Every structure is written in C-alpha cells, then in structure tokens.
Amino acid sequence: MPKIISEQEKEHIKNAMYIKGIELIRKKGMKRVTVDDITAAVQISKGSFYTYYPSKEQFLYHIMKQNEQALLDRVLEIGASSGHFKDKITHALHEIYLAPDSLALYVQPSDLEYLLRKLPDPINKKEQDKSKTNFQSTMNGLGIEDAQCDYSVLANLMDGLHFIASNQNQYGEQGRTQALSILVEAIAEYLSKCKQNSTKNN
Template structure:
C-alpha cells in the first residue's frame, strides 16, 4: 500500500469528502459503494480504509460538516436586529429550509436511514459526537439565555425541544407533505411563544 505525504493525505481526504457528498446526494447511501467513491477519487480501495472504516463513517463525517451550517445561520441571525421571537422563528424556519434545499441532508430524513448509519459507526465516534452535540447545544442555549433571547429554564430541556422540532421532519410523509409547512409553522409559533423572552 502506498505511503502518502501529508499534502497527499489532505488532498485525498478532501476528495473523499467532496466526491462522497456528490455520490451520496445523487444515488443515496445504499446505492453508493466504496468502489464508486475510490474510482471517483482515483485511489485504490485499500487506501480508502486509511481514512475511513466504512462508507457510513464517511457519510457521517460529511453530515457533521453540513450540520455546522446551522451554527452559521444562528450567528448571522444574531447580527440582525431581531426580537427574541423573530430570531427563534427565523432560526427554526431557516434550519428546515436548509434541509429541504440540500439533497445530502434530505437523505437523513428517509425512514430508518439515520439509525442504519449510526449502527455502523465505530463506538468511540458515536460517543464523541453525541457528547459534542450536547455540549454545543448547551453552549448555544446558555448564550441565548445570557443575551435575553431564551427564558431561564433547564438548558437540557431546551436543547431537547430544539432537537424535537428538527426531528419532526422525519415524519413529513406521515404527517402529509401537503400540510407539513402549515403544521411546522404552527409548531414553531407555539414553541417560540413558550421559549422566547417577551420584549
């Protein structure tokens, strides 16, 4: 197996992320093979395993990168002169809009897909990402409390509420695709009314 320089490793790693995202978005996780990915990157199949233990791990790493966009959305909204209700409503709606506009993120909302991916991840990666999610969520919630956006409540509960709203997207088809936008508007309106500080 060839040895790569640090520059080559960085280049191959980026290629796997880029081509992996393209292939997953186009064909889905199940129909994309490691052979497809390494062919697109021009590397040997054995070289793939120097970077990732499975295609699910590659998928998950790409997903984590895509999820960082939500943090950027929140940062942008904080720079605008919005009331607490406007800020929270915009955050939820823009987060859901990002999913609807991103074919890669939409894959996660197919029934059972997330569970399949998580099952195939190395245990240490599952634990690290779960811990990181909790910490980042808590930091964001505490920061929004300090800024007078969120009411003073148990941050764990608020993080759970935010996750719950995003997970409703998993049930779009069961709720009814035609009424889903109106349902989400109602859910967001009521949740924001309960979480936002009145000004």
C-alpha cells in the first residue's frame, strides 16, 4: 500500500526541492540540472518528483519565479524602510544579485528561452519581454521613476554583472565576489546620481 503523505510533509518536500533546486542551478547552470540531480538532492524517487511537477522544465520555471518573487518582496521591503537613498539601493542590489539564494546572475536570457520553448504556450506568452518590465518595477519600488535614468546604461552595467558571474571559475571566487561587489556599488552610485539630478531639476 502506498505511503500516505500529509500536506505538511508535501510542503516540506516542495520547500526542500526549492532550496536544492537553487543550489543545483547555481552550481551547474539551469540547462545542466537533471531530474536525477533533483531527486538525489532531495532524496525522493523519480515517481515522487512527477507527482509535484509534470516536467523538469516546469520545476525549473517554478523555482525561477518563486525566487524572483522572494527577491522582489525583499527589495520592496527595503524600499519602504527608512534610511539614506544610496544605502537602500546598495542593500537592494546586494539582495538581488549577491544574496546566497539569488538566481539573478545564474539564469541567463538563453536559459529562459530554453525553458519557454518547452513550456505550455500560455506560460510562454506571459513571459515575453518581461525582464525589462520587472527591472523597472523593482526600481520604481525603490523610488526611481522611469524618466530618471537611462535604461540603456543600466542594461550595459547589468551585462557587466552577468559577464563576471559567468566567469566565476576563471579568476577565483574571491576576486569574482569583490568585482561583483564593486560593480554593485557603481550601479548604486549611478542610480543615486540619477535621483539627485532629478530632484534638482524639479
């Protein structure tokens, strides 16, 4: 007779799948994660995996979206807190890009394209051209309006973050971490100046 799993146990397993999924994506990259990797990490059978998710791609998509929402919630909380504007921006960027559970630098545009090709059409359509909108919404939550900054400059700075992250094994972890931190500080400085210039012009 199959073992009956309580709702609490199901939630525990799904939470473990989320945590291990993030670890695997950060370690191997999204495209290299397999169902075997997931089941071994969580210590469940393949059959159990498919009772939670119909495919590996839907699992990875769920992990990505859950992580995205968790980071957004943290950023909005930072935006609503008191404190100096630049300090809040720096804190928020560290949460988005450098937090130990963040996937922001580990999911490339090609990874999302790969997932969308394998996901149902409604999900595919929903995700089209959302990356810029999501970033703008995050910045707005921190008090930066669309007209205050040149998003082409920000896009290039973000590309710099992704480039450094994608070369994490080439120059050593310590140098990579410090370089990412310096670039985050530079982005915070740029956003702070955008805010100051906008205030002066009003």
